[in-house]
Amino acid sequence: MRRIKLVIHYDGTGYHGWQRQPDHVTIQETIEAAMERLCGGRIELLGSSRTDAGVHAVGQVAHCDLESPIPACNLAQALNNLLPEDIVIAEAADADAAFDAIGDTKSKWYRYTICTEPVRPVLAIRHCWHRPGALDVEKMREAAAKLVGQKDFKSFAAAADQRQSSIRTILKCSVAREDSFIYTDVEADGFLYNMVRNIVGTLVEVGRGRWEPDYIDQILAAKDRSAAGPIAPACGLCLMEIHY
Amino acid sequence: MRRIKLVIHYDGTGYHGWQRQPDHVTIQETIEAAMERLCGGRIELLGSSRTDAGVHAVGQVAHCDLESPIPACNLAQALNNLLPEDIVIAEAADADAAFDAIGDTKSKWYRYTICTEPVRPVLAIRHCWHRPGALDVEKMREAAAKLVGQKDFKSFAAAADQRQSSIRTILKCSVAREDSFIYTDVEADGFLYNMVRNIVGTLVEVGRGRWEPDYIDQILAAKDRSAAGPIAPACGLCLMEIHY
Numbered sequence: 001m002r003r004i005k006l007v008i009h010y011d012g013t014g015y016h017g018w019q020r021q022p023d024h025v026t027i028q029e030t031i032e033a034a035m036e037r038l039c040g041g042r043i044e045l046l047g048s049s050r051t052d053a054g055v056h057a058v059g060q061v062a063h064c065d066l067e068s069p070i071p072a073c074n075l076a077q078a079l080n081n082l083l084p085e086d087i088v089i090a091e092a093a094d095a096d097a098a099f100d101a102i103g104d105t106k107s108k109w110y111r112y113t114i115c116t117e118p119v120r121p122v123l124a125i126r127h128c129w130h131r132p133g134a135l136d137v138e139k140m141r142e143a144a145a146k147l148v149g150q151k152d153f154k155s156f157a158a159a160a161d162q163r164q165s166s167i168r169t170i171l172k173c174s175v176a177r178e179d180s181f182i183y184t185d186v187e188a189d190g191f192l193y194n195m196v197r198n199i200v201g202t203l204v205e206v207g208r209g210r211w212e213p214d215y216i217d218q219i220l221a222a223k224d225r226s227a228a229g230p231i232a233p234a235c236g237l238c239l240m241e242i243h244y
Numbered sequence: 245m246r247r248i249k250l251v252i253h254y255d256g257t258g259y260h261g262w263q264r265q266p267d268h269v270t271i272q273e274t275i276e277a278a279m280e281r282l283c284g285g286r287i288e289l290l291g292s293s294r295t296d297a298g299v300h301a302v303g304q305v306a307h308c309d310l311e312s313p314i315p316a317c318n319l320a321q322a323l324n325n326l327l328p329e330d331i332v333i334a335e336a337a338d339a340d341a342a343f344d345a346i347g348d349t350k351s352k353w354y355r356y357t358i359c360t361e362p363v364r365p366v367l368a369i370r371h372c373w374h375r376p377g378a379l380d381v382e383k384m385r386e387a388a389a390k391l392v393g394q395k396d397f398k399s400f401a402a403a404a405d406q407r408q409s410s411i412r413t414i415l416k417c418s419v420a421r422e423d424s425f426i427y428t429d430v431e432a433d434g435f436l437y438n439m440v441r442n443i444v445g446t447l448v449e450v451g452r453g454r455w456e457p458d459y460i461d462q463i464l465a466a467k468d469r470s471a472a473g474p475i476a477p478a479c480g481l482c483l484m485e486i487h488y
Binding site for chain 1: 253254255300302324329330331332334363364366367369371482
């Protein structure tokens with residue numbers, strides 16, 4: 001048995017998220033099926049992030065164990081020939097037997113894209129939240145800065161989140177505008193369920209003038225999902241990089 | 245009756261081109277159906293460019309005649325609520341009764357996008373030709389410059405092209421690189437069938453070293469489709485602007 005580390009990119013539009021589940025097509029099962037066809041046997045792929053339905057990735061990392069002697073440099077190419085065009089293995093490499101794509105994760109970086117153009121951006125519509133209308137990026141930036149650090153993010157977690165502790169450390173939370181696109185980049189040592197989308201939905205409430213940036217302190221203190229803004233749509237979210 | 249001018253954007257991936265045809269879903273019929281639902285009666289939409297299956301547009305122009313008194317400023321919004329998310333009416337305005345979206349066209353600008361990244365660009369794959377490997381952009385530029393002017397482009401027209409004259413004037417033909425993307429912009433007073441895609445396929449032959457830029461002169465002189473390079477795939481092509 002050899003441990004393999006994979007870097008995976010996908011357009012999540014047509015998938016019910018990363019994680020295998022009954023009655024829905026997922027990224028994990030699609031890649032596992034290609035690996036099983038190529039290498040034989042049952043293969044389990046463990047991905048660092050369980051991205052939701054409709055969420056994209058250009059830096060998902062996963063590991064699996066293989067019996068097959070296929071050189072790692074040929075594995076990506078062979079898998080890509082079997083995979084649909086909206087999923088690609090960007091890198092495949094032999095890894096230390098102890099490498100754990102989930103457990104060894106130090107931090108993850110997600111990017112959320114908003115398009116403020118009045119006209120529906122037909123060529124980008126699968127990869128952004130189309131929200132016409134002005135947003136005050138300077139105020140969004142002030143609000144984003146208040147989220148950086150080790151804090152209890154319970155107000156930004158889906159009520160369904162079962163994890164015991166809602167304390168996480170956000171290393172970076174920045175907002176940048178480029179023409180009519182607004183990019184929110186969030187890097188943290190871990191994320192609660194729907195945390196980035198709830199953060200972006202909240203920053204948009206600040207950007208449109210409903211809340212002042214200082215209101216973020218009250219949202220954090222409330223430790224209650226209903227204190228924060230509405231969830232931003234999945235299609236604007238992309239997993240950019242996992243750091244080990 | 246009022247004449248209406250429309251500017252239309254679409255992702256052509258899911259359509260069999262602009263022009264209405266039996267047994268295939270097209271952009272023209274999709275918009276006509278939305279207009280008929282909104283305004284009643286039979287409405288014919290005449291588009292400046294009959295883009296092929298899989299070709300995109302962010303500047304198609306069309307005209308139609310309406311009996312409906314709906315203000316033009318509300319027409320786009322109302323149509324967009326009925327249209328699928330990969331088609332949008334970017335502008336709708338009352339036009340001179342003599343305005344002819346096809347006949348009044350002075351020139352058209354198309355952009356062709358090539359991605360040379362080794363890894364399949366999953367988030368751009370619907371809108372580019374993924375062609376890994378180095379291309380000499382400087383030589384492609386030299387070759388492109390040789391196409392500018394009034395010339396007989398018979399070698400770059402699909403054999404199926406029925407038009408009498410194959411003489412057209414290319415006003416601009418430029419090649420630009422941005423990271424791993426190469427953009428070819430072609431503006432002309434008119435295009436023969438598959439002309440841009442045949443030009444790009446030929447420029448790629450130059451870029452990969454099969455032909456020197458000077459060879460373009462021989463291709464033009466041959467007036468024979470088989471003298472030029474292979475056709476580039478439809479998904480990389482986008483109609484950018486129609487000039488009147």
